Amino acid sequence: DQQVKQNSPSLSVQEGRISILNCDYTNSMFDYFLWYKKYPAEGPTFLISISSIKDKNEDGRFTVFLNKSAKHLSLHIVPSQPGDSAVYFCAASKGTGTASKLTFGTGTRLQVTL
Amino acid sequence: GAGVSQSPSNKVTEKGKDVELRCDPISGHTALYWYRQRLGQGLEFLIYFQGNSAPDKSGLPSDRFSAERTGESVSTLTIQRTQQEDSAVYLCASSFRQGYEQYFGPGTRLTVT
Numbered sequence: 001d002q003q004v005k006q007n008s009p010s011l012s013v014q015e016g017r018i019s020i021l022n023c024d025y026t027n028s029m030f031d032y033f034l035w036y037k038k039y040p041a042e043g044p045t046f047l048i049s050i051s052s053i054k055d056k057n058e059d060g061r062f063t064v065f066l067n068k069s070a071k072h073l074s075l076h077i078v079p080s081q082p083g084d085s086a087v088y089f090c091a092a093s094k095g096t097g098t099a100s101k102l103t104f105g106t107g108t109r110l111q112v113t114l
Numbered sequence: 115g116a117g118v119s120q121s122p123s124n125k126v127t128e129k130g131k132d133v134e135l136r137c138d139p140i141s142g143h144t145a146l147y148w149y150r151q152r153l154g155q156g157l158e159f160l161i162y163f164q165g166n167s168a169p170d171k172s173g174l175p176s177d178r179f180s181a182e183r184t185g186e187s188v189s190t191l192t193i194q195r196t197q198q199e200d201s202a203v204y205l206c207a208s209s210f211r212q213g214y215e216q217y218f219g220p221g222t223r224l225t226v227t
Contacts, residue, residue: 004156034215043118043205043218044157089156101147101170102216106156 003027004092006105013112019077021108023090026071030092034102035064035075038087047088048075080112116140118219120206126225127196135191135222139208146189147209147216148181150202157205163189196226 005024013019021035031052036044050057050064050073057064063076077084087109091102119138127133139146148160159173163183174180178196183189193200203223207216 006156036218041220043207043220046215046217049215091157101159101162101173102149102157103159104149104157106154 002106003030004090004103004105006088006090006108008108009106010109010111013080013110015082015112015114016079019075019080019084019110019112021075021077021088021090021110023073023075023105024071025073025092027092027094027103028071029094030103032093033064033066033073034091034093035062036089036091036104037084038089038107044089077110080110082112082114085110085112118206118208118217120204120219120222122222123220124223124225126227129198129226130195132192132194133196133224135193135204135206135224137189137191137206137208137219139187139189139206140217141187143208143210143217144186145209145216146183147207148189148191149205149207151205151221152199152202160191160204193224196224198226200224201226 034049035047037047038044048059048062048064050066066073087107089107090105121136146163149157151157161181162170165186166183178194181191203221205221207218209216
């Protein structure tokens with residue numbers, strides 16, 4: 001039972017353009033969402049997060065959008081840079097205020113081409 | 115400062131043998147997590163520690179898996195009588211008590227032959 005889904009296993013974007021990575025979830029109890037980036041042979045690195053009380057959070061080139069009614073979130077990277085090439089994981093947790101386990105999607109491999 | 119470290123980075127073992135994987139969290143992080151990632155799959159939660167206690171062991175796949183944490187620091191994940199399906203990258207993460215942002219180590223790649 002995959003509660004967090006990333007339906008696109010890969011995405012290729014030209015440098016300078018916008019990258020949009022999508023994530024869907026099924027569990028309405030999730031109230032906190034995160035994006036992690038992973039390079040080969042390294043652990044995932046936290047990128048950006050959003051609480052369910054918000055619909056947008058922005059940090060530099062990265063913006064996460066949350067549509068609770070659709071149970072959908074997306075990560076926008078603009079402008080995309082070659083160093084952004086990595087696997088991006090969407091994750092969700094429930095239980096505001098406590099550190100709790102993350103449920104991860106299967107990842108989307110982003111390739112930013114020159 | 116030092117991040118989360120894990121050892122060994124790679125482990126090859128024969129089916130049926132026991133293995134121990136170690137995680138050193140970021141100093142001061144009271145929460146510690148173990149995940150695994152099998153080939154082509156997402157990260158799968160295994161167990162979570164708050165301090166030295168494990169309030170959530172729901173992800174451990176079988177009783178061959180166990181974990182402990184001591185001194186609110188180092189954690190060890192033990193897999194007994196390893197099977198080929200245990201082959202995966204085992205990732206450890208830590209976080210502040212109240213925080214959601216989990217910081218991951220580089221992982222241990224376990225291969226069971």
